[in-house]
Amino acid sequence: MNFFKINLNIKNFTYGWFIFSILIIILLASLQAYFEYKRAIENTKISTSNVTMLLTKKLENDFEQAENILKLAEYVVLTLPKENNNFYSSSFDQKKKIVNDKFRFLLSSFSNVSVINFANKEGDILYSSNDLSFPINTSDREYFEILKNNKDMDTAFSDVVFSLTSNSNAIIQARAIRDENKDLVGVLTALIDVSTINDTLSSINTGKDGVVLIRNSDTSSLIARYPEVENVNVNSKLPDSNPTIVRVNNGEKIGSFEYIASTDSKKRIGSFLVMDKYPFYIQTAISEKEYLHQWKKNLLIATILIVLFIIASFLLFRTMRANYFKELKLSKEIKIVKNRFENMFKVHSAIMLLIDAKTGNIIDANISACKFYGYTLDEFKKLNISNINVLSKKDIQDKIKEAKNFNNNTFIFPHRLKSGEIKTIESNTSPIKTEKGKILFSIIKDISKHLELEKAIQEEKERYKNLTNYSSDAIFILNIEDGKLVEFNKRARDFLGYDNNEMKELTIFDLDLDINSFEEYQDVVSKINEIPIYFERVHKRKDGSEYHAGITSVKIKLGEKEYFYASIRDITEQKEIEAKILDTTLKLELATTASKQGIWRLNFATNSLELDDNMYKIYGITPQKDINNYELWSNAVLEEDLPIVEEKINIAKDTNGTFDTIFRIKRFDNNEIRYIKVSAICQFDENGDKIAMVGSNIDVTELEIAKIKALKANEAKSKFLANMSHEIRTPLNGTIGLINLVLDTPLNPLQNDYLNKAIQASNSLLNIINDILDYSKIEIGKLDILKEPFYLNQLLENISNIFGYKIYEKGLEFSFTVDPKINNNLIGDSLRLTQILNNFIGNAIKFTQKGYVHVDINLIRKNENKLLLDFSVKDTGIGIALENQSKLFKAFNQEDSSTTKRFGGTGLGLVIAKQLVELMDGEVYFSSIKDKGSTFGFKIELEYIKDTMLIKENLKTYVDSNFLIIDDSEIDRDYLKKVLSSWKIDSLSASNGLEAYEIITREKIDYIIVDWHMPELNGLELLKKLQDNNINIPNILMITAHNKQELLNEAQNSNIYIEKIIEKPFTPSTLYNTIFDKKIESKRVESKKMKLISLKKALIVEDNEINQLVTSQMLESIGFDIDIANDGLEAVNMANKSNYDIVFMDLQMPNMDGFEATKKIREFNKKTPIVALSAAVMDKDKELTSLAGMNNHLAKPLIRSELESILKQYFEMELIDNKLNKSNTIFIKGINISSVIENYNTDINDIYRMYEKFYKEYKDIDKDLASLKNSEKEYFEYLHKLKGVSGNLHIQEVFETSKKIYDNKELSFSNHLIEITKNICENIENSILPILKSSQKDIKTLDLKELQNGIEKLIVDLKDYEYISSEKIGLLLDNLKTLLPKKDIDLLNKSFEKSDNETVISLLENILKDLNAK
Secondary structure (H helix, E strand, O other), X not given: OHHHOOOOOOOOOOHHHHHHHHHHHHHHHHHHHHHHHXXXXXXXXXXXXXXXXXXXXXXXXXXXXXXXXXXXXXXXXXXXXXXXXXXXXXXXXXXXXXXXXXXXXXXXXXXXXXXXXXXXXXXXXXXXXXXXXXXXXXXXXXHHHHHHHOOOOOEEEOOOEEEOOOOEEEEEEEEEXXXXXXXXXXXXXXXXXXXXXXXXXXXOOOOOOOEEEEEEOOOOOEEEEEOOOOOOOOOOXXXXXXXXXXXXXXXXXXXXXXXXXXXXXXXXXXXXXEOOOOOEEEEEEEEHHHHOHHHHHHHHHHHHHHHHHHHHHHHHHHHHHHHHHHHHHHHHHHHHHHHHHHHHHHHOOOEEEEEEOOOOEEEEEOHHHHHHHOOOHHHHHOOEHHHHEOOOHHHHHHHHHHHHOOOOOEEEEEEEOOOOOEEEEEEEEEEEEEOOEEEEEEEEEEOHHHHHHHHHHHHHHHHXXXXXXXXXXXXXXXXXXXXXXXXXXXXHHHHHOOXXXXXXXXXXXXXXXOOOOHHHHHHHHHOOOOOOXXXXXXXXXXXXXXXXXXXXXXXXXEOOEEEEEEEEEEOHHHHHHHHHHHHHHHHHHHHHHHHOOEEEEEEOOOOEEEEOHHHHHHHOOOOOOOOOHHHHHHHHEOOOOHHHHHHHHHHHHHOOOEEEEEEEEEOOOOOXXXXXXXXXXXXXXXXXXXXXXXEEEEEOHHHHHXXXXXHHHHHHHHHHHHHHHHHHHHHHHHHHHHHHHHHOOOOOHHHHHHHHHHHHHHHHHHHHHHHHHHHHHHHOOOOOOOOEEEEHXXXXXXXXXXXXXXXXXXXXEEEEEEOOOOOOEEEEOHHHHHHHHHHHHHHXXXXXXXXXXXXXXXEEEEOOOEEXXXXXXXXXXXXXXXXXXXXXXXXXXXXXXHHHHHHOOOOOHHHHHHHHHHHOOOEEEEEEEOOOEEEEEEEEXXXXXXXXXXXXXXXXXXXXXXXXXXXXXXHHHHHHHHHHHHOOOOEEEEOOHHHHHHHHHHOOOOEEEEEOOOOOOOHHHHHHHHHHOOOOOOEEEEEEOOOHHHHHHHHHHOOOOOOEEEEOOOOHHHHHHHHHOOOOOOOOOOXXXXXXXXXXXXXXXXXXXXXXXXXXXXXXXXXEEEEEEOOHHHHHHHHHXXXXXXXXXXXXXXXXXXXXXXXXXXXXXXXXXXXXXXXOOOHHHHHHHHHHOOOEEEEOOOOHHHHHHHHOOOOOEEEEOOOOOOOOOOOEOOEOHHHHHHHOOOOHHHHHHHHHHHHHHHOOHHHHHHHOOOOHHHHHHHHHHHHHHHHHOOOHHHHHHHHHHHHHOOHHHHHHHHXXXXXXXXXXXXXXXXXXXXXXXXXXXXXXXXXXXXXXXXHHHXXXXXXXXXXXXXXXXXXXXXOOOHHHHHHHHHHHHHOOHHHHHHHHHHHHHHHHHO
């Protein structure tokens, strides 16, 4: 076995060989020392060269900075007289001060230059950054003479000199200033302190005897040296033989060399570098002592180590010779051991393998191994351990490594036999060292069967452990002989509260309270055998607590011994529940018997019904065996009630499991109808499934009959109230109408006063009746809450319009604050919401004599589609005493009788408001302090439609702007600030004009929002002050709680320009539209309008005369020739006879409506576009018009831009200038005349005449509606026309109110409609009619010739379809009144109004003939 051969061939060293080896080592060490010496010198040269380069770069930068300063100083000297016109006229001292200050400023930026001087061509220093105490002349300085004598030289340097201006050693860097002939004008000098150069040199570490210096490369003069020595002075020069000077003079720019210094005779290695731009060179040197220090140190260490090595080698040599003979003897003994091992290895019964520790190859195997694995010895020697070991090669290598390092010598592996069978083996492996390296000796044992047996035992243990530990019962095994606890599970340990060690010491006597002796224990054991039995005992825990134990026990045999096995469960709670059930059952029986309440249980699986005795009594049934109780019950329930009851039972089964209702039965014994109240809940099994329903029945017949009687009585009362209110209203309306008629007749002042008071009293009575009617409707449940889209800002604007005048009359502040996060587009009953707010606000105004009324709308919660809003109305009125607050919200009650006498009212308003809020699932609240004021509010949830009120593009205009809010009301200031903040706009605020003025003078303000009336300095006064002081604010928005026109008039009288005005109260959307609207109050920017390129003919189908006029005016201004049909029937005939380019069709008309007329026209004309005109704009309305055959749908009121967008689909159009006569435009409350002007491209007087027609048509609206009261159809037709006309004329509140009444058939707002319409008519009468009347007075009287010429021109214009202004028509008619009969004038006027050109031309031609005849 050659792997056991140990190489014992030890060389016989000789003394000669030993000496030779030592000499070789010494030689090699000497060579190494020499090369290290050379390397040290080269490294030093490189090091000094690098340092010299860095230092040179630093000093070059310093000289370059000085040169830059001189260039800047030159710029100052040359350009200052040019830039400063007064420079030449200044005194020399003044000039000197100016230039010196400039020089000092330059020095502040550069630290390496101490002084800048400027000398004239004579050398006199004129300017200096230092204050000179006496004159200095530099003409004798070398640098000055060089620059003076050399015209081509601009820069020169001096040697080290003592500067009189800086009082220190310095080198001077001089720059020549020359004229165009290069003659010297002056010299600028920068003094560079030598101390700063010394500081730079001293920053270089060259060792103890190292040197750093700078010399003038031209003169070899020393500028600076570090360290300084006594025998070397500045400006000292070197001899020409100096090695550095020799190299510099030979033109070398850089170099390194060894030299012996003349100053101290020390040897150094130095490097020099000549500057490129400046006449200096830098030299750095390190002494020999420094650069050879480390080399000498290393040489000493190496010498010591070599000596030690020689001594150690000699001792080793002697020891090896002595061991040689010992090894010879040992080799013989090893051969004997080797033979013994080989014999034992081959024949041993144990399986043995020898493995190469490095490669894993099998080196040898014994006979037992060959038998076990099935391989021959030759086959084995060709295998690697990985061929028989199933593990991965990496795992095998890790295990081999462990065995080699003695970390582990016992392994368990899966090995594969030659047959492919896998055996689990245990390998005891040890490493053996040989001359070829380590080998592994493995003794292998087959443990497959042993492992299988262990696995089976372990699985059995795990099954037993799981069976016991995961059992919900406590399991004990006790020794029968002494009752000691042998085994137990985890549940038993946790159950009793002992730890493992304590459990092992327990006996049955520690657990069972009833076993006090061994005899009693034997008695219990005698009852237990191989068949399990159940019994109950009282046991105790470690903490002394007792529990009822339910025990299942059996006798078991483990080996030869018998044991007592017990499974124990805590049944204490079960025992308590059983006791409670027994007690509850007894109580329930007593309770149900006393209350005559029946108990039942319906089993869902079998549909069987269990009844107690009381149930049989309630239903009049005699209990019988084998009776179907469910069938009996269903037969007893009235036929009409049974499906409802069964459906509710099924719903309870399918949903939450509760069932509660009232139904009627017919008793079996006397056929009496009884009302039964049933309440039940579902019963669930352990899986949570419903298995039965348990409930109770009780006879509530008497209670239900009493409730029905009460409801009928209440309904009768409410119907009576409603009927009475209607009966009273009819004569009252007649009374009001008659009083109004009398008021139109001539009356004396006393009669007029009496009748006006009678009207006020009648209207108050009418309001009371309306309240009673609403109250009665709510009581009988006839008032429905609608859910319709509405705009919150529109609702608030309507409220503002309603109360604006009252607020103005009383001089109160009226404001809104609306949370900006609230959507404007909401869904709810806007009519009822308005009614509630009107009541709260009306009360606030009524009971407030001074101060304010404030409406606050806050967002409480917002989810995906709903908002919870808080509406509150706060006032500073009389308040309510604490003792009277309980009377609020009660019908026909006020605070006290004096309140009714003083302020009037029914006391129903708050009651109705509260009930309306509750109908909308909201809640009302209030707070009040006597003589301080009150707050009434309510919280309701409304749906919202996601809107995008804010346009980001608009906001970008002001996102970086500075806004200033000026208002004496803190509420309004905070509100405005909050709204602007929600738009990401920052703002400042001021409480009065004076405070605002101070802010404007110190801050840049882009936009001011200012209140009109404020203390100290009001809004107009502030604007006047800004205007007088030429302070321009680009954007101004003025707020007023008073008349807008009054503000404009006062501003105009004071010659103050106001850009925009907003009236209090206002909403966020109103504010947004006002700020971002491009229109301004003082000067309106006209929108571009369009007209037809060629004349087209249009048919307007409209039954309302005002709407005919409005629509025709707009279309004529666009370029249409107009025909008018008064209803659908007339339209069909006209469309059949004439060819129209387009038809505009109203939908609701007498004789034939728009839908039917369109269908008739489409029978013979399918091409002509028909456009629907309607205030109904829902999708379903548009769908109906489309189905009827109409092409488009235009909403009333007509908007010109919308009309133009439709016309562009059918006709070619072009832009026109919009130059209308708007000089007479006035402000009228409730009418948006500006929007009408934008829509109609016509003269302002024509627009005023439209409002004149409205006035004539609706000034007697109260009489008109009263006369139509008995005809519902005509009544609502009148409202429909009013809705259309007011929409077209932009009388917004009349339009909204008439629309609500018409759409919802809600007449309770009729009085409000009458009031606001008459107010509008009164405004028209006071503002527009006088203008029209005065324009008629100014009509020019024409002579006959002028009249003839005018008519001829008019005929030509009419034939050319030119626009004819109303002024021309009025002038013509007024001059013809004296010449023609009234009927002819009326006919001509009528034809003009209808735009019947043919008739007008015919009439005018006849008139012209008559005039010519004259």
